[in-house]
Amino acid sequence: MADVTLRDVRKSFGGVEIIHGVDLDIRDNEFTVFVGPSGCGKSTLLRLIAGLEDITSGEMTIDGVRVNDLPPKERGISMVFQSYALYPHMTVYDNMAFGLKLANSGKDAINRKVREAAGTLQIESLLDRKPRDLSGGQRQRVAIGRAIVREPKVFLFDEPLSNLDAALRVQMRIELAKLKDDLNATMVYVTHDQVEAMTLADKIVVLRAGHVEQAGSPLELYHHPRNLFVAGFIGSPRMNLIETKVVSTDRDGATIQIPGGDTMTVPAQAAGLAHGAPVTLGIRPEHLVEADQGDTILDCTVFVVERLGGETYCHVRIADGQTLVLRTDGETTVRPGEPIRVGIPAAACHLFDRDGMALHRLQRHPLADQPLPRHAIA
């Protein structure tokens, strides 16, 4: 099992630079997720690690070995593709055994490995079938099985669940998390789905336009986003952002103007911000409260109510016309057009300067920096 390190890795296609100097440390046995919008370079970065594309400049090592010039098969990786990439004319067994047969493993060893992997993935009964006779979820398992039998140092997943329907995706997500603990391997996983990223990752790498915006644990990204992009990308519904101004700063944080007249002190390192400097206040929908609590109360008007059953999203307009989303419980009786009082707890607020960079929060969130097990280990 192995570490993967990237040092100032760049990739250009025909003179256009797509990956702009990525530095990354993926630790042994870590589940790292690359996440970002379409075209952010996350798949390209994965393909660079796989060796399917050459690095234009920079340095990459896997398990301490420089792999810049090594072909994929010598990097000790295996990859699961978005469209599964199974050999359509081979049975499930042959699909899984194909790479091993050519690597001259003994027949018994191949048989044992394939059946072991099939057992882990619960596809033993499918071994004689062709890919076209399998459902999407089964194909995905076979693709994972093919990756497992090679016993790689690093598993690479390229949006493996994006072709599955929603229910199956949830199920496979749970199984992947379990598999990760069973296999004890380094895994790199690409997705555009932030829920997959949050639930699977030990470490999330948020990418935008070929740059790493932030890398850290899921809760670190959630509680301490480094900038507006990460703040907006992680969390659903998106974080509310309110344009406002600094009134004063001191040791307890920055006091800011709230639309409607009030002020509020947000606990963030605001030294250096002048009086009147424009800032963006960020507050997640789930931290807003529909009540007369909170450090500041806003008088708002509801204009859209989305009821999901268990919870309700209220879209409200504040005094200066900006809109907020508030997540509240499913029992709320608010109606569009009604006034509503929304409380903002200062401790849950984020502040971003005019360049979109976050001001450090005065208190680290207690869950942001510790590894958290996802399920009981049997």
Next chain:
Amino acid sequence: MTTPSVTPSFPQRPTEGATATPATVAAAPGISRLTRQRRRAAWLFLAPMLAVLALVAGWPLARTIYFSFTDATLYDLEYHEFIGLLNFYYLAIDPQWWRAVWNTVFFAVISVSVETVLGMIIALTLNAHMPGRGLLRAAMLIPWAIPTVVSAQMWGWMYHDLYGVINEIFLFVGLIDTPRAWIADPSLSIYAVIAVDVWKTTPFMTLLILAALQLLPGEVYEAARVDGINPVKVFFKVTLPLIKPALMVAIIFRTLDALRIFDLMYVLTGNSRATASMSVYARQQLVDFQDVGYGSAAATFLFLIIAAFTVIYITVGKVNFDQGGK
């Protein structure tokens, strides 16, 4: 294992479906009006094609088969008598006919094999992403676009024993030490004919194979690369099985073409026994010797050979599809 029965993915399937509709019209009495309407429409659309086919293929075929049982001559087609299988008997004991059969089969097997291998190599090359691919693809089609009569005549001059460019080049590079009579020498002429056919129809093969190659899923090849499988193995274990259906169709097209070859041999070598194909033989009997009955028998025989070949090929081919290249 409950493997669902799998129908081979033959390119003709839509047509099969279309013709199946009218075929079952009469059967079901309790079918809805809408269904009946649709079937009637299907027949309506098929009718012109059926009429044209009957006129240009059915009628001549039936007439040829009919004449093969008579002693009709070109001098007066109406005066003829029914002579049973006599024409076929004469055909069966004519060594010239069997020579023509041999020539045709030899020509078909060698030229189609060479075209398939060459076509595959060229298609694989063109399938690689390289600059100027579009231009190459267009240029490659030129031999296919030239009418056979023209290219045969052109090659006839190139093969000329005294002034031909082939002799000139071969002498220059030292492959031969004296000029050869490529199309007059009976031991060489069949190869000369095959060479022209390969030159002319490899582009067709290439195009069909290239089309099949471009439909192959790219990720499968990346998976193979990650698995570290060497390119030669990938070709034989992945590419070849995957393009096999298309390849089979290309080969059957070319083989049918080759079995009824006429113009190439006729222009290059006339009625020369060394190269005469079945079609050349039939034409010679029918036109030069005016023997419509006997010539028709040869043509009918040729038709039967091609039909038999097609049936065998498709049957064997289907068995292979089901096994999926195991």
